[in-house]
Structure formats: C-alpha cells, structure tokens
Amino acid sequence: MSIVNMEKIAVIGLNLQKEKLISDLMDVGMVQISQSSKEDDRAENKGHDVLELSKADGDEDYVSVIEGEMNRTNIALETLKRYSTEKEPIFFTRRHISKSMLSEIMEKRAEIESDIGSVLKLNSKLHICNEQINKYNGEIASLKPWAGYDIPLDKEGTKNTALDLGVIPSTVEITGLRDKIKAATDFADIREINRDKDYIYVVNISVRDLSDEVLTILKQYGYNQVPFKGFEGTVTDNLLRLEKEVDRLRSERSSIEKEISALTPKRKGIECLYDFLTMERDRAHIKSSMRRTEKTFNFEGWVPAPAKESVNKILDKYGCYYIYREPEDGDQVPVLVENRGAAQPFESVMEMYSLPDYNGIDPTNIFAFFYAMFFGIMLSDAGYGLVISIVTFVILKKFEIEGSMKKLLKMFFYCGLSTVFWGAMFGSWFGDLIQVGVKTLTGATVTIKPLWFNPIDDPTRLLIWSLGFGVVHLFVGMGINAYMLIKRGKFLDAVFDIFSWYGVILGGIMYLAGGSISPMLARVGIVIALVGAAILLITGGRNKKGIGKVTGGLGALYNVTSYVSDILSYARLLALGLATGVIATVVNTMGSLGGQGIVSFIVLCVVGIIGHTFNMAINVLGAFVHSSRLQYIEFFGKFYEDGGEEFSPFKIDTKYIKILNDNQEETK
C-alpha cells in the first residue's frame, strides 16, 4: 500500500562534471547506485562493444588512504572519550552544523590534524607507560619471596665458592635433602630463604669445582635455578628502587591522562573531520560502482518515483543524459516504505521482522492499530501507560533523537496511550494503588469503577473477548491476502482459499456460541460452516494431479487445527493482562501491611516505587514481545511476503554531525 514505486535510471555524463554531480547527488540522497559488475554488463550488452570502450571507475587506493586517516581519527576520538572528565549524555545526538560552518571548520584542517597527532602521541606514551609498569610489577612479584636474602644479587660467589639461587617444590623434605648433600660432600650447603604454598626458596653454596655435582643431586629433587641477571645490589634495595619507579610511572600516567582530558574541547573539531572524511570516502567509493570512458561516465541506479523531480533537476544542471524505466521481472528492486501519521513509527516492528517484497504489501497502517491495542490489553494498567507515554514524550522533546530509536520511542508513546485507555477500561491505576493509598492515609474507602469491567472478577468474559479480537485480527490478515489475490486476477483463489475459511470459522462460532441466543443462529451457522468446508474439500486439491485432488481437499480441511491454534493464541491477551494487574495489587497489599498512618503511607510509597518499577519493566517487555509475536506469527503468517531489500541510497552518512543547508538553524 505504501511501498514507494521505484524506477531504474541510467545516466551518462561528462567526466568534467562528475565530482560536482556526485556531491550534489549525495546531498539529495535519493539515488541508490547499483554496483556495476562485468558479468552484468556482458549479459546486458551482448554483442555490443561497450566493454571495450568503458572500464570500471574508481580509485580504491585513494579510498584506503582515507580509511587509514579515518582510523587514526577514530583512535584519537576513542582515547579522548575514555579519559574525558565530561559526562556522556544518556542519549547520543548528532550536532547540527551548516555547510558553510563545516567548510569554515575544515579550513583549519591542519590544526585539527595536529590535535589528532598530539592525542595519538599521548596515547602511545600512555601505552609505553603501562607496559613499563607491568614489567616492573612483574619483577617486584618475582623478587618479593627473596626479601630475606641479603647478599647482592650480582654476586655469583667468590674465587673458590659458587653461589646459586633456586626453588624446589614445597613437598620436598629439606633436611633429607641436606643429608643427601652432606653424604656426597662436605663442601656444599643449602639454606632456606623463604617458603610458600608451592616452593621453597633456597640458596645453594658450594665449592666451585663441586658445583656441577651438587647441582645434579639438587636437580633430582626438582631444583630449578632462578637467575637474576641484570640486577645489582640486594633484593631489598632492588624492591625499593622498583617500587619508587612504579610510583613515578603511575604519577606520570595520571599526568598524561590529565593532558589528554585537557584536550577534550578539541573533540568537536576532530569529530567534524571524521565525518568530513567519511563523506570524502563515500564519494570516492561510489565511483567504483560507475564505469568510465576517456571523456564520459555512466551509472545505473534506483530512484523512488516521488523523488524523480529533484534528481532530474540535478542531472539537468550538469547536462547529463538519462533515461528511466519501470522495474522488470527479475529485477531486485529495493524497497522503501513510507507511512504517514501515527502509523509511521510502527514501521520499526515490521523492519525488525523483514521488509516486504517489492510486489508485496506494506501492512503498517493496518497492524499499527492492532499492535497498540494488544499492547494496551496486555499491559492493562493506566498508571503504567501514563508513565510510558510521559517518559517517551519527554525524551523525544528534550533530545534530538534520530533514526530507528526515534521510531521506537514514538511507537511506545502511542502504545502507552493505548495502555491508558485499556487500563481505564479495566479500572487499574497502578493496580489499586489509589484505593490502598487513601485507605492507608485516611482510612476512608474509595472505589474506582472500571469503565468496562475488571478482568479479575470475570476472566472468562475477557477470554472470550480476547479470542474475538483475535478472530478479527486474523480475518483482516486473510482479507489482505484475498485483496492481493483479487488484485492479481485470481478471484477464484480468493474464494476457494480465504472466503471459504471465513465461512467455516464464522459458521463454527455461530454454531458454538449462537445457540444460547437463538437456536436459529446455530442452525444457520452450521450450514455456513458446512458450505465453507465443502468448498475447501472440493477445491483444496485443484492444483494437484490424480489422487492428490482428493487428499488435497482433506489436507486443506485439516488446516482447521492451525486456525484453532491461531485463535487460541490470543488467550495471551487475558493471561498477560491479568499478570500485570494481580502483581500490581500484590505490591500494594504488601506495601500496606503496616496498617494506617503517615509512616505506613511512606512505607507504601517506597514499596510501591520499587515493586511497580519491577512489575512495569517485566510486563512492558512481555507486552512488547507478545504483541510483536501476534503480528509476526498469527497476522503476517496469513499474507505477508517478506524478503525485500532495503532501499539504501547514496547519501550523507555521518556519525557525529548532521549537515544542514545554510538556511537552516544550527545548534551549538
């Protein structure tokens, strides 16, 4: 319904104008330029010698140069962000900057680049600092156990004695080892310096000539030498020195961090440069989708029909030759959906599923209503609805949120309104908080009458209504399918496959439920249902051969199970609605256990805030998920043709700034 018509465009222009044309096309952002691959060209231009004349355009080397620069900029931005002392806003919004402002900023590009350079330099200093701290800390850890050893570490013995440090596993009996050495020679000894869970730290002294022999004995006990190469002085001296060094490095690190955070104000300029580079990159990159000859270039692409005029204006301005054609069979047409008004934000529900096929249908207008309604019934509390609507409204007013986030927030705003409506119908305002609150404070009893009825008094009634809403929802979905079949000239298919089901389901309901109103209704109902069933039985196998003609009808009729389960699925409207209401009531009951008075009123407030926040969070999630599910499985299952590819035009795709035309207002 609201899938925008696309047309394929082919353009030929002069290379002289190419840069300016690309820049203007980017500003308009309404042309999706298709990738030109040689295979396509071969197929399309069979027998022509276009290929010999033209070659793929674009300079990927230049693109990667820019990407390298973007990468540097990005590292600088991330470093600044990490050490910035400024508070990050809760919602990220892009700054608005006019074109002339941006080019003014870009005049100081050299300055910005030197800022980036200094940030990166500080960043690498920081890295070196951290590495060194790690190294020294490692050395401290390995020296610590030896703190009791007071001979300088660079001393490896005297002329005739050898000194050797090492560890043996703590399971070894040290006296036994000693005896063993004593038995071998008198001119050696080991001494324990320290021990911990795993090791005994020992120093081994022996006559130099015998040191190899002693080592062999020690090795049998798992002795491992621990050489301290490059150290001078005693262990304690070294520990002191290293700890001092680490302290010095730590203070150096924090001063570097301070220096970085002092550069925070430069962030804005760097962000502008990043986005400027992004645009430059995109403009360079798009050329690889084009082809060129010596003097001319050409490209193909998709343009939404409503945007043709503004695109033509640009193409005419640069003297391009262009031609449009309607999409043909086999074209992979990109899909752009467009809705207006309150239904528009609900597009995001559909986008989360999958975009419709170009030849399919965009049901946003229809399911938006049902989505909000089901969300409202499942959340079913006017207080919660108010909170959602107010919070989303304030966020939308206060922050300039863009894109899918904005859609989602708007959607929740409408869903909140629907929740207020249904909550009032069921008489639930934060459960029975108002009644309980007044009673705790004054002892008086107030009643808030539901506009319709309270589901907890009569759940069966709401169950029937829920299933009824479900039947309507399903019928609408089937109706869309019938509409599409008829539009495509398959009127009989619509009668056989859809209207017959209307008969079966409606007739069945009349037969089951109408009996209590009038026996006549039940009798009419059974006739309608039987006629519907007969049509299904006869026509179900119409596209099959031989025995399939019979079994096909039976198979079609067997589908009744899937319709029954679809309808029953809407029982969740009742169950989730009850869950919210009852838990909310329980929260209030728990809060009011203190009896009457000011103190217990305060207790009620505290318990209420915690309890209702929890209950609301979990039930909003439930309502969101299950309302989506009812659309995806039950509703879309009846008609939706998905698999459309999103229309992704060549446009300004910046991260930090939003570029405005010079006549638009800008924010600081």
Added chain:
Amino acid sequence: MISGSVMALFGAAIASLAGIGSAIGVGIAGQAAAGVLAEDPKKFGKTLILQAIPGTQGIYGLLMAFLIFIKTGLMGGNGLADLTMAQGLYILASGIPIGVIGLWSGIAQGKTAASGLMLMGKRPDQMVKGIIYAAMVETYAIFALLISILMLFNIGL
C-alpha cells in the same frame, strides 16, 4: 490435621514450583549472556532483556499462588476460609498446570534464550528474532496459566 484449606495451600505451593523452571532457565541464559558479554561489554543491556525472558514462568507461578491466597482468604486479613475437602482438592488441582508446565517450559525457554544470546553475539541486528524464538516457548506457559486460572475461577467458590 488435613483440611480442605490445607489442600488449597498445597495447590498454591505446587503453582509456585514454576519458579524452579524460571530459576534454571534464567541461569542457563545468564551463562550464555556472560559469554556474549566477554566479547563485547557494550551489549549488557541487550543481554539482560534476553536473560529476563525465561523469568516469566516464576511470575505466573507467583500470580497463581496469590490468586489462590485471595480465593482462600489468606490475603484478605480475615484468615483462611473453611473449605471442604472437595473444594480444597479442586483448588489444589488448579495449581498443578502452571506449576508443572511452568517448571519445564522455563527450562526449555532458558535454553532457547541462550541460543538467542549466541545469535545476538554474532549478529546483533537479529536480536529481536532471538526474542521471538524464546517467546514461542512461553505460549505454553501462558496456556497453562490460563487453564489454572479458569479452573480456579470456575469452581464456584
């Protein structure tokens, strides 16, 4: 002394068993969530949503237990109503569907949510589909809750 009222309370106790399923389910999903987070700590909020999904069975069990409390007068402040043995057994029976089905569906949903988390770890844009897969399991817990509620409310007490 076993009276009808005691039987009714047994019903509430059985209903609350659904919490076991949720506890296990949320646990399984939580393990997967931690794995996803190890790769990208920014996904904390999103993993929390998927982890919370198997938690609903416990809430349904709690809900059913409270409904039984209200029905038997335990919550009204007037003390337990005097129930006959038959009435007590009716109420006990009404607690069974959500207790038993909630227990198993919670575990199954936890496993599905864990897979959904893995999916999200690799393709964050597909997260909603992971949620929907997990929500498919929940349908049966909802049906069980519905059966429990309808049993309780149509006893005619």
